[in-house]
Amino acid sequence: MLDLLRRFTSTLGGKILGVLLLIGLAGFGISNVILDLGSNTLARVGDEDISVNDFKREYQRELDVVQQQTGQVPTSAQALQMGIPTSVISQLSSNAAINQLGLRYGIGISDAKLAELVRNDRSFNGALGTFDRDTFLQSLGQNGLTEAQYFDLQTRAARRQQIAVGLFAGMPPAKTAEDLLNRYRYDTRTVEYFTLNTTSIPDIGTPTDDDLKAYLTAHQTDFRTLETRTADVVYLSPAILAEAPAYQPAEDAVQAEYDKTKAQLVKIEKRHILQVVLATPELEKTFQDQLAAGANFTAAAATANVTPTDIGILTKADVSDPALADAAFGLAKAGDFIIISGIGNKRAVGVTEIEGGGQISYEDAKPDIVKRLAIAKAKNDYADLQDQIEELRAAFKPLKDIATRFKLPIETVSLTSAGSELAAVPSLAETDRPKIAKAIFAATAGKLAPTASLGASNNVWFDLTKVEPARDQTLDEVRDAVTTAWVNAKTDDALQAEVKKITAELDGGKSFQDVATELNQFATVSQPISRDGDGTKVLSQQVATSIFSTGPDSHGWAVDGDGEYVVYHVTDVTLPTAPAPTQVVDYLTNGGRDALYAQFINGVRDEAGIKINQQALMQTLGLDQTP
Numbered sequence: 144m145l146d147l148l149r150r151f152t153s154t155l156g157g158k159i160l161g162v163l164l165l166i167g168l169a170g171f172g173i174s175n176v177i178l179d180l181g182s183n184t185l186a187r188v189g190d191e192d193i194s195v196n197d198f199k200r201e202y203q204r205e206l207d208v209v210q211q212q213t214g215q216v217p218t219s220a221q222a223l224q225m226g227i228p229t230s231v232i233s234q235l236s237s238n239a240a241i242n243q244l245g246l247r248y249g250i251g252i253s254d255a256k257l258a259e260l261v262r263n264d265r266s267f268n269g270a271l272g273t274f275d276r277d278t279f280l281q282s283l284g285q286n287g288l289t290e291a292q293y294f295d296l297q298t299r300a301a302r303r304q305q306i307a308v309g310l311f312a313g314m315p316p317a318k319t320a321e322d323l324l325n326r327y328r329y330d331t332r333t334v335e336y337f338t339l340n341t342t343s344i345p346d347i348g349t350p351t352d353d354d355l356k357a358y359l360t361a362h363q364t365d366f367r368t369l370e371t372r373t374a375d376v377v378y379l380s381p382a383i384l385a386e387a388p389a390y391q392p393a394e395d396a397v398q399a400e401y402d403k404t405k406a407q408l409v410k411i412e413k414r415h416i417l418q419v420v421l422a423t424p425e426l427e428k429t430f431q432d433q434l435a436a437g438a439n440f441t442a443a444a445a446t447a448n449v450t451p452t453d454i455g456i457l458t459k460a461d462v463s464d465p466a467l468a469d470a471a472f473g474l475a476k477a478g479d480f481i482i483i484s485g486i487g488n489k490r491a492v493g494v495t496e497i498e499g500g501g502q503i504s505y506e507d508a509k510p511d512i513v514k515r516l517a518i519a520k521a522k523n524d525y526a527d528l529q530d531q532i533e534e535l536r537a538a539f540k541p542l543k544d545i546a547t548r549f550k551l552p553i554e555t556v557s558l559t560s561a562g563s564e565l566a567a568v569p570s571l572a573e574t575d576r577p578k579i580a581k582a583i584f585a586a587t588a589g590k591l592a593p594t595a596s597l598g599a600s601n602n603v604w605f606d607l608t609k610v611e612p613a614r615d616q617t618l619d620e621v622r623d624a625v626t627t628a629w630v631n632a633k634t635d636d637a638l639q640a641e642v643k644k645i646t647a648e649l650d651g652g653k654s655f656q657d658v659a660t661e662l663n664q665f666a667t668v669s670q671p672i673s674r675d676g677d678g679t680k681v682l683s684q685q686v687a688t689s690i691f692s693t694g695p696d697s698h699g700w701a702v703d704g705d706g707e708y709v710v711y712h713v714t715d716v717t718l719p720t721a722p723a724p725t726q727v728v729d730y731l732t733n734g735g736r737d738a739l740y741a742q743f744i745n746g747v748r749d750e751a752g753i754k755i756n757q758q759a760l761m762q763t764l765g766l767d768q769t770p
Contacts (some may be wrong), residue, residue, distance in 0.1 A: 185759045186232060188239035189751035193232075195763055200287055201231045202763075210577055214561050219764040228764060232755070238299060240748040245302035252301040257294060260301075263460075285598070307740050316731035321723045324731060329719035331671035332690055335655055336711040337664035338681065338703065344637040350629045352618075358629045359618055366616045366625065369559040373609035374583050375542045377553050378571050379532075380601045381525050385517035387550060390524075392516040400512050401505050408508050411458045412500030416471045417451035419444060419491045421482070430482060430491045439478035440493025456496065467492060525600045532604065536591060542606040555608075560584050571603070579603050642700050642708050649698045655712040671717055680704030686711075 186193040205227045210216045222228065245251065261267065267279040283293050350358070359366060384390060392400075401408070417440065421427035426447055433443035444451050454462070454471075462468035470483045470492045480493030528549065535545050546553035558564035562580025565571055571579070575597050586592040586607045595603040618625060648658055659666040669682060676687040681703050689701035690711060698712045 182756075182759060184756060185763065186236060186753060186755045188236045188748065188753050189243050191239040191243055193235045193239060195759055196287070197235060198231060198760075198763060201235060202228065205231060207574075211574070214577055216577060216581060219766055223764065223766070228760065232760075236753050237744045237748050238303065240751045241303050241306060241744060242299050243751060244747055245306055250302050250305050252298055257297060257301075260297065310740070310743065316728060316735055320731055321728060324727050325719055325723035328674070328727060329721075330691070331673055331717045332713055333669055333671050333715040333717070334682075334690055334711040334713050335666040335668050336682075336709050337659050337662070337666050339638055339641060339708040339710065340705075341634055341638075343662070344634070344641060347630055347633045347637065350626060354629060355618055355622065355625050358632070359621070359625050362628070363615050365628070366621050368611070368614055368616060370584075370613040371557055371559055371611040372583055372607060373555065373557045373611075374586075374605040374607050375546075375553055375555050376565070376568050376579070376603065376605045377542055377546050377551050378568050378603050379525075379529075379551060380570070380598075381518050381521040383552065383570055384521040384525060384528070385514070390517040390520050392513060392520070396516060397509055397512050398505070400516060401508055404512075405502070408503040410498075410500050410503050411460075412472075413456050413458050413498040414471055414474075414494045415456045415477075415496035416454040416462070416467070417444075417493050417495060418454060418467070419447070419449050419451045420485065421489045421491060427482075427489055430480075434480065434482060434491075440480035440491070440495060441478070443480065443491070443493075451491075451493065456498070522600065529600075529602065533594070536594075536604065539591060542604055545604075557609075558583065575603075579605070583607060638708050642710065645710055646698070646700065649712070655698065658710075666712075668714070671715070681707075681709060 183195050184192045185195045185198045202222075206216060206222060209222075209225070209227070217225065217227075261279070262274045264274075267274055267282060280290075283290065288296070419426075419430070421430060426449065429447040430443055433446055438446070440451070454467070459468045459472045462471065466483055467490075470481050471494055474481060474492075474494045477494055477497045480491055482489055482491050484490075532545055532549070535548075536542075543553060545551070552569060554568045556564055556567050558580060560580055562576040562583075565576040565579055566573070578597070579595055582592070582595045582603075583605055586605070588607045588610050590607075592605055592607060595605070597603065645658055645662075649655065656666055670677065672682055672687055672690070674684070674687050674691050676682045676684045682690075683704040686701040686703050686709050689699055690713060693699055693713060695713055695716045698710070700708055700710045703709050
């Protein structure tokens with residue numbers, strides 16, 4: 144898709160469309176205001192500014208999503224064609240308008256609650272499984288946020304959630320919509336069917352050289368090599384540098400650090416918690432009897448023939464249900480269980496494993512301390528080492544010589560534009576591979592390639608040593624593959640011709656059983672199936688989709704999970720008798736609430752009014768303002 148966009152954006156039509164899309168931003172009621180908006184302000188909603196940095200952060204996030212989906216980073220022109228800038232401005236302006244509404248009515252979140260949310264966010268946990276300030280700050284840095292900006296974003300998010308829930312929660316869905324969706328999801332159909340495969344048609348035969356040459360000519364685009372580039376790659380970060388022997392701390396330094404931080408090296412107790420809801424009097428009695436007999440939780444569950452719900456291995460603070468937390472952490476040892484009250488029914492709560500808390504020993508803490516000290520030393524040396532590498536690069540020293548001089552890990556990689564082969568470079572994140580691949584494919588062999596920066600102290604250097612252009616493959620290179628493709632194509636053509644013949648006979652009124660008998664086929668009658676199929680490769684979800692696209696007493700065909708053709712006749716349609724289940728009602732409720740909320744946001748945003756600094760927008764996107 145991005146390749147098509149790239150070619151399109153280079154045309155006059157693409158450039159004109161890009162300009163029209165920017166002009167289309169006026170659909171928000173946006174005017175081009177430069178005089179009263181500073182160069183660091185991209186837009187203003189009411190009294191609230193949207194900064195260039197706010198836009199850049201969300202814009203980059205959207206580009207990252209496209210990269211994950213396609214494996215390529217879109218250019219600014221391609222992003223414009225895809226509507227990404229418009230979408231980002233729409234989202235930011237909506238958030239700003241709702242934020243102002245919340246402030247007007249005094250809606251917000253307390254500092255204590257905000258701090259609790261941060262402490263309970265597991266993405267900020269350190270090696271000990273608790274909130275770690277260094278991890279928190281590192282995460283903010285990776286996302287280009289300061290503490291103040293992060294807390295402001297969280298406050299705004301909480302404010303929006305309160306408005307959405309307060310205004311639109313609890314709205315029941317329309318009964319007609321509920322019935323229609325229930326029917327759509329839970330109708331079942333019964334079919335009679337048979338399958339056609341290679342045994343149903345005459346043998347295709349063996350292709351001649353002329354057949355293969357003609358097929359290859361017609362399908363040459365399927366038989367091309369990809370451009371391959373070979374590069375020497377050095378990836379360096381403080382964490383990688385810290386692995387070198389020179390950065391490993393001495394034993395006395397590790398011991399000193401342990402003694403210094405011993406008071407903070409406390410492990411919080413965790414327990415593996417399971418529970419069984421005692422939904423019947425018989426089940427409750429079984430567990431009561433097992434508890435009285437001194438049985439452990441696993442034995443009690445086996446006696447009751449039930450599978451416990453696994454709550455997880457958690458600290459007490461991680462358990463959201465206070466009663467459950469008190470019960471689980473009040474048990475004396477692993478294997479014990481207790482019966483407590485619940486909503487509607489009692490619960491048997493058991494603990495099968497206990498990870499003790501308390502002071503972390505020197506031996507247990509040592510690996511983490513060694514790593515931290517090594518990284519700290521590597522961070523101090525990184526900038527100086529980076530400068531030395533850049534000086535040698537500027538002097539056109541081969542990267543292999545530089546790696547040898549500084550004892551750096553280096554990998555020689557032959558890769559295609561997708562960059563998956565860069566997995567051979569240790570520690571290089573999968574999400575960073577496309578960026579490095581793009582840089583390598585933009586480089587010129589024999590010329591100094593610029594440093595690929597992945598962060599302030601996170602860089603990749605490479606020397607492009609070889610380029611193998613994409614080319615058409617010859618018949619001798621791909622004879623077997625072309626032969627297989629030719630046979631498959633001819634077989635599929637013959638099967639499709641047979642299916643069309645059968646369909647025409649059924650359209651003409653011939654009975655399904657008569658058609659099957661003439662083909663020496665046995666028509667199998669299915670069990671009632673849903674839109675998901677019956678779980679087999681024959682009546683798969685793809686086949687079921689075709690079956691449900693037609694009405695009662697209809698017929699058709701589809702390709703099953705084995706690549707065979709299924710010819711079917713719908714013999715019965717059964718409507719659901721049970722009321723719509725909870726998930727259907729919830730889906731409609733949430734969908735209706737979201738739709739109303741979206742309309743509400745549009746109204747609030749339009750009332751607030753939006754101004755945009757198109758010059759700042761164009762500069763941020765790196766696009767000229769002239770078509």
